[in-house]
Amino acid sequence: MGLALPAKSHSLWSTIQQQAVAVAAAEPVLAAWMREAILNHGELAGALAQLIAVAVGGNSDERAVNRRLAERCYRDDPSLIETATLDLMAPLERDPACPGALHVLLHFKGYIALQAYRISHRLWESGRTEMARELHGRITQALHVSIHPSVMIGSGLFIDHGTGVTIGEGVVIGNDGSMLQEVTIGRSPEGEAGAPRIGRGVLLSAGAIVLGNVEIGDFAKVGAGSLVLASVPSGYTAVGVPARLVSRAPDPRAALNMDQSLP
Structure with missing residues (x-):
């Protein structure tokens, strides 16, 4: 699986974008959200950084800080996106009721909480423990999923x-x-x-x-x-x-x- 992952990741992101285009066409009221969450991003990393920032919440400045924090983690450690791709594929492979990859990305809060944890864990491992705790606390409050950064x-x-x-x-x-x-x-x-x-x-x-x-x-x-x-x-x-x-x-x-x- 490891050798084929980059191709799978690209294919999965293409599928997510196609699904977002279809949702925007079928439900025009959701078109702006599809652009903000998916279509304005060239890859999964950008979309995840945006979705984590939205999930964590706060004012626009705080969301921007958290988005940039996630973007930097993904840039510094590309393996985080490889892992995020495998996490995203898991419900597609194991849950017969799963509607598709876009649904997991936008509506499976366990998935977004897990990706936020992975950012906090990287911060923890790099010695930024207070920032890791802050992100952990905010995502716990927002999504009711608590995964300690350690x-x-x-x-x-x-x-x-x-x-x-x-x-x-x-x-x-x-x-x-x-x-x-x-x-x-x-x-x-x-x-x-x-x-x-x-x-x-x-x-x-x-x-x-x-x-x-x-x-x-x-x-x-x-x-x-x-x-x-x-x-x-x-x-x-x-x-x-x-x-x-x-x-x-x-x-x-x-x-x-x-x-x-x-x-």
Whole structure:
């Protein structure tokens, strides 16, 4: 996938622009927004910088500052756009109800919150911790998705719906994960050292809580409303409060499909 990504990224951006043109023609009242959000930009980086600035909010000067901040991060670290492309492709590949790439970009607040987090994480890693915290605080207030800037998240994460998602300091999440609304991942409330480590292709269903120095193995699944306080081996499904192991997928890679039912 890595070698083909630039071509895929270009193709995806062309598709988004075509969809925006179609929306502007079908709904003239939305034409100005399509131009501001999509059509005035030559590439995904410009559109994302604009959308993040709009999401963070504030007056026109504050939005301009945040837009320039994002633009500079994308210019200095092109891998952020490669990752943003993989994040954008994730719901297209895993959510059969997804209407298309333009819809993800404009209406999946979990996606925009994730890209804002990636900007805050870059700031955090470069030593600009106060700016990272400020961006984190504003996006949390605006979109009700809280991802601490210190968190490490791989590419291809799909945050569906997004409201109430909280990911605390020190959490590590692998590639190709999926989570729904009200998911909480964080340290133990008893003060135990260490934060959760979430493997590749893990599915965390709505309201799932993962706390403490635990590991969720690759392609594992956690059922809706479950409370995970102990590690879950790769490929297993865990449900309940506290969560217990109930099954193991014959082919753990099948867990990448969000359409699979959970107990």
